[in-house]
Every structure is written in C-alpha cells, then in structure tokens.
Amino acid sequence: MALPLEGIKIIDFTGVQAGPACTQLLAWFGAEVLKVERPGVGDVTRRQLRDVPDLDALYFTMLNSNKKSLTLNTKTPEGKAIMEQLIREADVLVENFAPGALDRMGFTWERLQELNPRLIFGSIKGFSEESPYADLKVYENVAQCAGGAASTTGFWDGPPTVSAAALGDSNTGMHLAIGILTALLGRAKTGRGQKVSVSMQDAVLNLCRVKLRDQERLEHVGYLEEYPQYPNGKFTDTVPRGGNAGGGGQPGWILKCKGWQTDPNAYIYFTIQEQNWARTCEAIGKPQWANDPAYATARARQPHIFDIFAEVERWLADKTKFEAVEILRKFGVPCAPVLSMKEIAHDPALRASGSIVEVDEELRGKYLTVGSPIKFSDFKPNITGAPLLGEHTDEVLGRLGYSAEQIAKLRQNKVI
Ligand code: CAO
DSSP: OOOTTTTOEEEEEOOTTHHHHHHHHHHHTTOEEEEEEOTTTOOGGGTTTOSSTTSOOHHHHTTSTTOEEEEOOTTSHHHHHHHHHHHHHOSEEEEOOSTTHHHHHTOOHHHHHHHOTTOEEEEEESSOTTSTTTTOOOOHHHHHHHTTTGGGSSOTTSOOOOOSSOTTTHHHHHHHHHHHHHHHHHHHHHSOOOEEEEEHHHHHHHHTHHHHHHHHHHHHHSOOTTSTTTTTSOOOSSOOOOTTOOSSSSOEEEEEOTTTTTOTTOEEEEEOOGGGHHHHHHHTTOGGGGTOTTTSSHHHHGGGHHHHHHHHHHHHTTSOHHHHHHHHHHTTOOEEEOOOHHHHHTOHHHHHTTSEEEEEETTTEEEEEEOOSSOOSSOOOOOOOOOOTTTTHHHHHHHTTOOHHHHHHHHHTTOO
16 A cells, blocks of 8 residues: 655755654655765764664664665765755755755755755754854754753752753654645645744744743742642742643652662652542542542642652552552553663563564664654554665666766765
8 A cells, every 4th residue: 555655755864863753754654765975974873872883873773764875975066966856856855954054065945946946845953043042053952951841850959951852853853744744735735845944942842831831820820839849849930840740730740669779660650630539549548538628629738749649659669560550540540650661672562553663674683663653544654674874876876867887986986
C-alpha cells in the first residue's frame, strides 16, 4: 500500500537533532528524504558519542532512519549547480544551519523561490528573526533556558534545571513537521510554496504554556495554590520551580516505594484526583479520610498535602512500584511507575506498539531505535536503517544525468 507521503521529495539539509528529527518523521510516513552532507565529514552526529569505533554513532542512526545520503560540497560552483538541480525538482527543503549560513552559500529564500516557486522551505533557528538573540547558535539546553522550561523545572532551593526530554531539539523538529505538512496542504490549494520557520525558543515556550498561565495567575492573585509553596511558603513575582508538583488542578508527587534506598527509580507518580478522593482513601487504607473535614476537600488538604503524601509513602513502603500501581489502578488513581531507560528498552508493550523498534543493519548488527509515536489505522511505519555517508551519491547523480566519468571527476575534486 502506498504511504501517505509517497512521491514527496525532501532535501534534508539538516544536522544534529532538531532538523533530522523533523525529516525522519516525514520519511517514516513515506516521503523520499535525501540528506545532503559535507563530503568526508557528514552530519556531526555520525562521529559524536560513538559506541563502536569507526561506525556511525547511535546518535546519528536514531535520527536518520529511512533516509538516503548524498555527499555534496555546496560551496563549490559544481556543488551549487547540483543543489540547484535538486531544488528544482524537490517539494521541500529543510535546513537548521547557524543563522545566515544558507544565505552565505547563496541559497536565500528569494533565490529558492526563483529556482522553484512550489518549494516549501522549512527552517529551524534558535530564535525568531525578531529576537535580539537571532544571531546566536543554539543547542538543546540553550533553548530550554530561553524558552521558560529551565526556570520552571527543578526544586525551589536548587538552580534552574534542564529536562532530559529534547524540548529544544526533537520538539522543534515536530513543530516544523506540522508546519511543512500544513504548507503542503496550502500548496495544493494555491500552487505556491512558502517558508516555514520555527524557532527553538518558541517551540519550548509552546510546551511551557501552563507556566505562562501560572505567571498571569500569579500576577492576578499573588499565589499559586497547586504549588508546594502554597500556603506555607513565599511567592515572588515570578513562577517558582515546583519540584514534582502536578501542573494542573490535581496535586501529585513522586513517592518512594519498596527498595528506593538502593534503586534510584523505585518510585511512582501519585495523583490525587479530586473527583476520586473517596476511592483513593480506600486504596491507601485510609477510608476515614473520605469524610473527615480536614481531608475531604482539596482546599482542606492543601496546607498538609505533604503529610498526606508522607502517609501514602508509609503505605507504599512494602510494595514495589509495580505492585503499588496494580493496586491503585483498581481504584482509578492516576499513577504510573517511574520507569528507567533499561525498563523502557526491554518493555514488550513498547516493542509491540512499534514505539521502540529493533533494526538490523549490515555493519552495526541489531540496535534499538525509536519508532513512530503516531499510530495510523491504515499503515504502520516500517523503520529501516540510516544511510552510510554518501551511500546514495552515485544513484542520485546518475538520476540527475551525470555519467560515471563525470561522477568520478566530481569525487576527485572533492565536490562529492
Ligand atoms: N557543503 C559545504 N558547506 C557546508 C555544508 C555542505 N554540504 N554543510 C554545511 N556547511 C557549512 C555551512 O555553510 C557553514 O559554513 P559557514 O559558517 O562558512 O557559513 C558551516 O558548514 C557550519 O555550519 P553549521 O550551521 O553546522 O555551524 P556550527 O556547526 O558552527 O553550528 C549549530 C551548529 C547546530 C549550533 C547551528 O547550526 C545552529 O545554531 N543551528 C540552528 C539551531 C539548531 O538547529 N540547533 C541544533 C539543534 S540540535 O542540538
């Protein structure tokens, strides 16, 4: 069966994580994604954090599956000419170079439109053009700090903290993928391509929307009732770090389970759902709390919420995180075990759903990678390996009309 994006040609002029994550998603859904890389060098992630000498690092393979690779020095006249040929027949060009790098190469948005008015041009930068930081090079954690995530993550008595989740990188790539698909639908109506830009700061902020909500609430009422600082601590004029507090109206916390002294992940996330309070009391062996005025409402519980969590921890002391969740789920308590990466890697359900996939590559052998978190009723993305550097150079140039002799000469001149 044809995949939904089959026939869409994407030039993947991206590197590291943010851009490659975007184009990888589109490749999974059927687009033909051609990665254009510097001859002899390629995407920096090919060599970063290698676990097997001389083999492409997992950092690269996990972000570039289902793609083809062409090596091309786009700063040479011959390389530019080849790139222009590719642009003329492409649907989408995606890049995430440092600000100004593509312009310096001669591929300004104006030039791209001249070459192909139907082209959709996807671009990722650290900051938007309006930002005073627009000229900065940006990596993941820089974006998390600039987008509001770091100042609101961690504990109130510690420094701003970054998340392990790639809020700046992969998340920005996902935003761009949505933008590109929207522009493709737009093009079907107008016949014209357009430029789609996403800044990493904006993509992080979009995920921090509840913290912007909290800033506005704080300015109106002076406190945030679901934060651990309420009602006993002090609020300033900015949203504080709330530790592991729940972000909505349902208080929650990470609680210790049996074995926490030796296992750093022997914890569950436990949520007190207002409408489920009576059953929660039953689950944790405190049925008397259901109608006790000191416990019966969220407002009554808030001043001593940590005493309640301490009591739940006493109940958890002889239960593993999995045993605890088995009990709590029967009472409708929103909860989950804190899963380690080892547990996730070996989770049969994640394998069965295709969210974690085992790929078998000729040189590397078997390795795990992520599969599509988006599930479709009509097809299941088939995750293949990542291309070797320049693996498809001859094939692509042959298709563009270059003879074997011409290709050999380009190689000799280090254009490819
Ligand atoms: N042929 C010829 N030259 C090429 C090339 C090719 N195929 N591919 C890249 N280059 C050149 C670029 O044109 C650039 O040259 P100039 O500096 O002379 O203009 C040079 O290689 C380096 O480009 P770069 O953008 O990769 O620069 P960098 O390694 O110093 O910075 C990064 C990397 C990621 C910080 C920067 O690209 C950036 O800020 N990107 C935008 C935000 C982003 O996506 N960040 C990464 C998120 S993932 O952690």
